[in-house]
Amino acid sequence: MKIKNDNRVKILCFLLLTVILSAQNHYIEQIKVVDACLHLAEPTTIDALGVKGNGLKSKRDIDNAIEACTKSMAENSDDAHVQFLLGRAYTKSGEYPKGLMLARKSCQNGDSAGCTLLAIYYDKGFAVKRSSAKKYLLLSWACSHGDPLGCFNLAVTNIRRDPYAPRKSKQTGAGFFDICVGGMYDRACIRYANNMYFKKFPYDEERFEYASYKACLLGDEVACYDLEKVLKQKEDTHIQKKIYYALEISCRKKNAKACERLGIMHQNEATRSANLEWHKRNEKACIQGNMSRQHACYNAGGYYFQNSRDIAKAIAYWEKSCHDREHATSCFFLGKFYLDDKNAEHKDKEKRYKLLRKDVC
Secondary structure, eight states: OHHHHHHHHHHHHHHHHHHHHHHHHHHHHTOOOOSHHHHHHOOSOBGGGTBOOOOOOSHHHHHHHHHHHHHHHHHOTTOHHHHHHHHHHHHHTTOHHHHHHHHHHHHHTTOHHHHHHHHHHHHHTSSSOOOHHHHHHHHHHHHHTTOHHHHHHHHHHHHTTOTTSOGGGGGOOHHHHHHHHHOSOTHHHHHHHHHHHTTSSOOOHHHHHHHHHHHHHTTOHHHHHHHHHHHHTSOOTTHHHHHHHHHHHHHHTTOHHHHHHHHHHHHTSOSHHHHHHHHHHHHHHHHHOOGGGHHHHHHHHHHIIIIIOOHHHHHHHHHIIIIITOOHHHHHHHHHHHHOGGGGGGOOHHHHHHHHHSTTO
């Protein structure tokens, strides 16, 4: 019976993947123009076209996208996806009437991404009256025609118990997982793992591990922590390699906690190169981290003091940890420097007294 069930699961997974890939192909086939506009304004990642999804977060990115897509629009005025891309750029810049006009044109011309953009206008009430019914219908059509962002927003709508969502879809996170597996809109992996963690839908260990892994690769701090916790519960000889790889990629995506965890992993090794690697991770975590990264700054200062005897750098990192991050041990070591006769050039009683007056010390 177990073998039959396992085979059934494999068949279902294969069919699911086939449907996802088919939907992806439908999305890719609607793209006729591959130019600067596509590379600058496309929200999804399309490996087949060498396109990486762009969040258009900075004003410079938005301005560049508008310029490139306006040029592309002049050369391809009837192309539905170019209309969507320019409409998206205008939306990001807050020019909603222009964005709405282009979203409508794009959707009417059959572009699934354009319909998703139009649904967002009806959801937010940008330059148009809000309508949950129109939003849901547009997202349903866009998702069925392969738009990963449309599927993502549809899944969000279902999870939030939208009045227009079918009852049976309200209790499932399948929508997020399908998009996560599809790979064109990886932010769905973060949403899926997060919702499962908070028990908004039933826990599935394999799916949770997969989604957490992909979310960690994207630089999500919580997902990396969850992944490490899940993997450590398994009897897997390759566990350290899996964790290390995920943290390595996440660290590159500016996840300071991942850099700090990598540093700790290297600290546990005895080699000199590992010790240097541990230091590099701590420095990176300290520089790009938030208030919770005070330990990384403290460790970076300790490395310079113990290994290279670069007192100036040690003090700089400990000052950052003490004054900016309120790390008591760093304050203590700074105080020792300011009073210690062995470090006469750094001796400073006034600074020491200021540290003593700080609540953190």
